[in-house]
Amino acid sequence: MSGPVLEFRDAGLQFGDRILWRGLDLDIEPGEFVAVLGPNGSGKTSLLRAILGQTELSSGTITAHGDIGYVPQQHAADSDSMMLRGRDLVGFGVDGAQWGFGLRGIAKRREAVAAAIEQVGASAFAERPLGLLSGGEQQRLRIAQALTRDPSLLLCDEPLASLDLASQQVVVDLLDTRRKRDDTAILFVTHELNPVLPFVDRVLYLAGGSFRIGTVEEVMNSRTLTELYGSPVEVLRIGGRLVVIGGEDDHHCNAHTYPGDVLGTDVGFAVAGDDL
Numbered sequence: 001m002s003g004p005v006l007e008f009r010d011a012g013l014q015f016g017d018r019i020l021w022r023g024l025d026l027d028i029e030p031g032e033f034v035a036v037l038g039p040n041g042s043g044k045t046s047l048l049r050a051i052l053g054q055t056e057l058s059s060g061t062i063t064a065h066g067d068i069g070y071v072p073q074q075h076a077a078d079s080d081s082m083m084l085r086g087r088d089l090v091g092f093g094v095d096g097a098q099w100g101f102g103l104r105g106i107a108k109r110r111e112a113v114a115a116a117i118e119q120v121g122a123s124a125f126a127e128r129p130l131g132l133l134s135g136g137e138q139q140r141l142r143i144a145q146a147l148t149r150d151p152s153l154l155l156c157d158e159p160l161a162s163l164d165l166a167s168q169q170v171v172v173d174l175l176d177t178r179r180k181r182d183d184t185a186i187l188f189v190t191h192e193l194n195p196v197l198p199f200v201d202r203v204l205y206l207a208g209g210s211f212r213i214g215t216v217e218e219v220m221n222s223r224t225l226t227e228l229y230g231s232p233v234e235v236l237r238i239g240g241r242l243v244v245i246g247g248e249d250d251h252h253c254n255a256h257t258y259p260g261d262v263l264g265t266d267v268g269f270a271v272a273g274d275d276l
Helices: 044-051 086-095 102-119 135-147 165-182 222-229
Strands: 006-015 018-028 033-037 059-064 068-071 153-157 185-189 202-207 210-214 233-238 241-246
Touching: 006 044, 018 059, 018 202, 018 210, 033 044, 033 165, 044 059, 044 153, 044 185, 068 135, 086 102, 086 135, 102 135, 135 165, 153 165, 165 185, 202 222, 210 222, 222 233, 222 241
Parallel strands: 033 185, 033 202, 068 153, 153 185
Antiparallel strands: 006 018, 006 059, 202 210, 233 241
């Protein structure tokens, strides 16, 4: 594909008097890995919903070119299911693509599901109930579900949440392999930047009704985040990891916290309530 796969033009979103972000101009190119960061309530998930057409912008436009794959946040109801097989979960991605009816449609569906499962290396456990699978195995299948439409853009909403370090690495490697092989762009909402740090091309950081866009070095520094939050924030590099400390608390060096937030870990957030 020539040209961007996703375009924001003067895009803005607010609920009542609360502005999440506005004036967003951004092109996401094929094969680009963009991490979306920010505290809870800053509008990260709402950004994905706006791209999917589930939330209406307050201003501006979002234009997608090509199919979009969506990897949602994990939900306990699905994860604990003993009735739903891994293959069934992947099949939902095909069903949304409206392949049609009859034997031809069934054959296409079976083919697309098998190809996606193979692509994420999930064939060994695709027939088992979701409730018997590990978090990492379930997340592989969610990625497979998103790949059934052969998307040019993958939207990933906290795909590393609740996974151990080994499973996080597997998920990130799968996504990176897909984008390198098929030039698929990735928009990756996360509270944990460090697992994807080696793969990120740019960061979109949302906070306080505003945003910053740039490389990791351009955005994840003390000056930029202090300016964005309006109060002192320190960014350190320790052992190849980013450590961000904000506010008056003196936290240990593995912490990542921001003014108004409580202590998080691994360059992440740990605050009460859902993101918008």
